[in-house]
Amino acid sequence: MYIRCGSPLDLEELYKLEKMIFKTEAWTREMLKMELLINTNSQTLLIEEKGLILTYLIFRKDLMEYQILNFGVSPSKQNKGLGYRILKNFLENIETNSPVFLEVKKSNFRAINLYEKNGFKVFGERKNYYKDGSSALMMSYYKTT
Numbered sequence: 842m843y844i845r846c847g848s849p850l851d852l853e854e855l856y857k858l859e860k861m862i863f864k865t866e867a868w869t870r871e872m873l874k875m876e877l878l879i880n881t882n883s884q885t886l887l888i889e890e891k892g893l894i895l896t897y898l899i900f901r902k903d904l905m906e907y908q909i910l911n912f913g914v915s916p917s918k919q920n921k922g923l924g925y926r927i928l929k930n931f932l933e934n935i936e937t938n939s940p941v942f943l944e945v946k947k948s949n950f951r952a953i954n955l956y957e958k959n960g961f962k963v964f965g966e967r968k969n970y971y972k973d974g975s976s977a978l979m980m981s982y983y984k985t986t
Contacts, residue, residue: 844930847885847897849877854894855885862913866972873899876910883910886931888923896923898931900941907935909943912952924955932959932984939984944970944977956980 847855852874860867876883876899888896895918899911909931914924935941944967945952953963961980970977 842888842890842895844886844888844927847877847887847899849874851885851887851894852877855887855897858894858897858915859911859913861916868911876901886927888927896927898927900931905936905939907939907941909941912943920951924952925958928955928959932982935984937984937986941982941984943980945980946971947976947978953978953980956982 852870855873855877856870859873877885880901882903883899883901886898886900887894894915896914897912898909901908901910912924912928932941941961943956943961945956947966959982961982963978964981965979967977967979969975
């Protein structure tokens, strides 16, 4: 099991995993393709084992600011520390004095707990953010050392 950067060759497997995790809220193939191929300030981190993607984290960097856009863990691998591992790797490798922002479904308590354990703080809420009408919490992290 290892962490690597995603590539356009990962598109189909990433899309299958995205649909498995997020179902009706999943990103489209085109959205994933944009992040893997077109957006030059976007990067995808993956945890892979035996050729299978188990976890992914998609982010963008603009100057010194990072935005986590999408983050998923295979349902069969949830609660096994993979989300923590990829998030920790991401946070350890960003530049010092860099803020990180994300939105998370207000009812996704496991994800919120993971972010809070890693130093993220809630700073706002977006009402009716998701397709199902649920709200998102806006969270931020600031790397100082």
